[in-house]
Amino acid sequence: MTLEEKQKEIVEDFAIYDDWMEKYEYIIELGRDLPIIEEEKKTKDRIIEGCQSQVWLDSSFADGKMHFKADSDAIITKGIIGLLIRVLDDEKPEDIAKCDLHFIQEIGLHEHLSPTRSNGLASMVKKMKMSALKALTTNDSEQKA
Amino acid sequence: MDSTIKRKFSVREIREDFPALRQTIYGKNLIYFDNGATSQKPQYVLDAINQYYSKDNANIHRGVHHLSQKATSEYEASRKFIAAYLNAKSSDEIIFTKGTTDGINLVASSFGHLLNAGEEILISAMEHHSNIVPWQMLCERKGCVLKVIPINKKGEIIQDEYEKLLSSKTKLVAVTHISNSLGTINPIKEMIQKAHVVGAKVLIDGAQSIQHDKIDVKDLDCDFFVFSGHKVFGPTGIGVLYGKEALLDRMPPYQGGGDMILKVTFDKTTYNELPYKFEAGTPHIAGGICLGKALEYLNQFDIESIKKHETELADYAQDLLLTFEDMNIIGESKKKTSVVSFIVDGIHPFDMGTLLDKQGIAVRTGHHCTQPLMDFYKIPGTVRASFAFYNTKEEIDTFIAAVEKSIGMLK
Numbered sequence: 001m002t003l004e005e006k007q008k009e010i011v012e013d014f015a016i017y018d019d020w021m022e023k024y025e026y027i028i029e030l031g032r033d034l035p036i037i038e039e040e041k042k043t044k045d046r047i048i049e050g051c052q053s054q055v056w057l058d059s060s061f062a063d064g065k066m067h068f069k070a071d072s073d074a075i076i077t078k079g080i081i082g083l084l085i086r087v088l089d090d091e092k093p094e095d096i097a098k099c100d101l102h103f104i105q106e107i108g109l110h111e112h113l114s115p116t117r118s119n120g121l122a123s124m125v126k127k128m129k130m131s132a133l134k135a136l137t138t139n140d141s142e143q144k145a
Numbered sequence: 146m147d148s149t150i151k152r153k154f155s156v157r158e159i160r161e162d163f164p165a166l167r168q169t170i171y172g173k174n175l176i177y178f179d180n181g182a183t184s185q186k187p188q189y190v191l192d193a194i195n196q197y198y199s200k201d202n203a204n205i206h207r208g209v210h211h212l213s214q215k216a217t218s219e220y221e222a223s224r225k226f227i228a229a230y231l232n233a234k235s236s237d238e239i240i241f242t243k244g245t246t247d248g249i250n251l252v253a254s255s256f257g258h259l260l261n262a263g264e265e266i267l268i269s270a271m272e273h274h275s276n277i278v279p280w281q282m283l284c285e286r287k288g289c290v291l292k293v294i295p296i297n298k299k300g301e302i303i304q305d306e307y308e309k310l311l312s313s314k315t316k317l318v319a320v321t322h323i324s325n326s327l328g329t330i331n332p333i334k335e336m337i338q339k340a341h342v343v344g345a346k347v348l349i350d351g352a353q354s355i356q357h358d359k360i361d362v363k364d365l366d367c368d369f370f371v372f373s374g375h376k377v378f379g380p381t382g383i384g385v386l387y388g389k390e391a392l393l394d395r396m397p398p399y400q401g402g403g404d405m406i407l408k409v410t411f412d413k414t415t416y417n418e419l420p421y422k423f424e425a426g427t428p429h430i431a432g433g434i435c436l437g438k439a440l441e442y443l444n445q446f447d448i449e450s451i452k453k454h455e456t457e458l459a460d461y462a463q464d465l466l467l468t469f470e471d472m473n474i475i476g477e478s479k480k481k482t483s484v485v486s487f488i489v490d491g492i493h494p495f496d497m498g499t500l501l502d503k504q505g506i507a508v509r510t511g512h513h514c515t516q517p518l519m520d521f522y523k524i525p526g527t528v529r530a531s532f533a534f535y536n537t538k539e540e541i542d543t544f545i546a547a548v549e550k551s552i553g554m555l556k
């Protein structure tokens with residue numbers, strides 16, 4: 001499935017909920033299902049401090065694809081992280097770096113990604129894209145060498 | 146408004162005065178329990194803002210024309226009213242500021258100028274960042290020493306420790322009247338007396354008290370008292386610094402510019418007298434006028450009936466919250482204002498706040514700009530419901546049901 005198709009799928013998943021509380025119930029479930037980052041990996045350099053909740057992000061690059069693991073101390077934040085990972089995990093760095101995460105807007109959760117929300121999510125997306133960019137440049141130079 | 150005959154205290158009628166309360170959020174009637182962050186505005190204040198900008202707008206203290214004189218006299222009448230409301234000796238002791246934060250920074254900069262290296266400033270462990278950081282900056286600049294009066298688990302300043310910290314080196318005690326995170330009402334009158342024994346001055350952060358209680362600066366005998374207009378049903382961007390005249394006279398100006406001068410030459414400038422010495426530039430004229438209107442509005446009521454209603458709300462909410470399992474109330478002083486801060490074991494305040502929001506309830510979550518206090522309790526933050534006199538028990542019932550639903554979803 002392409003990154004674009006994954007976004008479409010999430011939007012369809014959410015279309016069945018017309019009530020905010022149901023939507024959040026689903027997000028909380030996603031948060032519970034998220035494979036959490038190992039305790040020993042919750043180190044200072046993986047922390048993204050938000051004013052309201054904390055996020056840990058672990059990015060890696062293997063076989064031409066990016067892999068992300070993340071966690072948060074707040075379950076709703078974790079659920080939204082789950083969605084972001086579903087879209088961005090196992091994708092090529094060039095696709096991640098230039099992607100537009102429009103699904104967040106379409107399912108009505110964009111407020112959580114606004115930079116003023118200070119829950120660490122906006123910074124997390126930025127960090128995911130930055131690590132994709134970094135993978136791209138190291139990949140390029142490795143191929144040239 | 147005539148304040149000698151008090152208006153009957155009817156919550157139903159008071160609610161009619163606040164248009165912002167009549168709206169729905171996500172299809173639910175708004176329940177506004179974030180009054181500690183800012184209060185809603187009564188029509189009386191909204192009309193005054195509208196009147197000012199649509200009819201009376203002019204710059205003050207500088208025009209001979211009719212409008213300028215009208216604006217000036219209203220601005221100065223407001224200052225007089227505020228002085229009387231606080232029982233200040235004269236309106237020269239009322240400095241208009243941008244708010245609490247601005248008032249504290251003014252004192253830190255200007256009173257701070259009179260301090261010397263090694264001299265001490267005391268604050269409490271429950272202060273808002275705006276009553277911490279300006280003092281840290283001053284200490285860095287002047288080599289003063291910042292000391293923190295500890296609190297107990299209930300969220301009360303430990304008076305014995307306070308007395309121990311006071312010495313002839315103490316030049317200023319800066320404490321909050323009421324804690325925004327805990328609701329604790331500090332015994333400031335006694336604390337002021339104790340500070341004066343060692344010759345220290347006292348600044349009271351009144352951001353959370355002006356809207357809940359009668360403030361009498363003469364009776365308190367505080368040296369400075371600061372508050373924000375927006376938390377007392379007035380506009381944002383305006384606030385007041387009260388300072389004792391003799392003290393303000395000794396302090397150098399804060400900012401330079403128009404209005405604060407008597408005569409300017411390139412060789413030497415002489416400063417204007419109080420209160421203008423501290424009000425450089427065109428002030429927030431509408432704000433100054435309408436802050437007076439907000440206090441006039443509040444002054445229609447007997448403050449005791451407001452206090453009684455608000456205390457009932459807080460007690461009611463707290464009792465109901467405590468029926469939930471794993472519920473922790475943060476701030477358990479016997480002397481509290483209408484703030485209930487809580488955290489449920491295993492539930493992050495952010496999650497609770499998000500779900501309450503979607504049920505139409507506005508509360509504050511997080512550290513409430515008191516990070517050191519959250520560190521003291523070893524929690525990431527709390528959910529804080531803060532009530533105003535326009536809130537009702539019915540709203541609390543809805544809130545409690547929403548908390549119950551949220552706990553069910555999050556546990």
Ligand SMILES: Cc1ncc(COP(=O)(O)O)c(C=O)c1O
Nearest residue numbers: 244245246273275321325352373
């Ligand atoms: C106790 C206390 N002090 C200071 C402030 C700062 O007030 P302002 O942001 O209006 O300057 C607040 C407001 O949050 C407060 O609650």
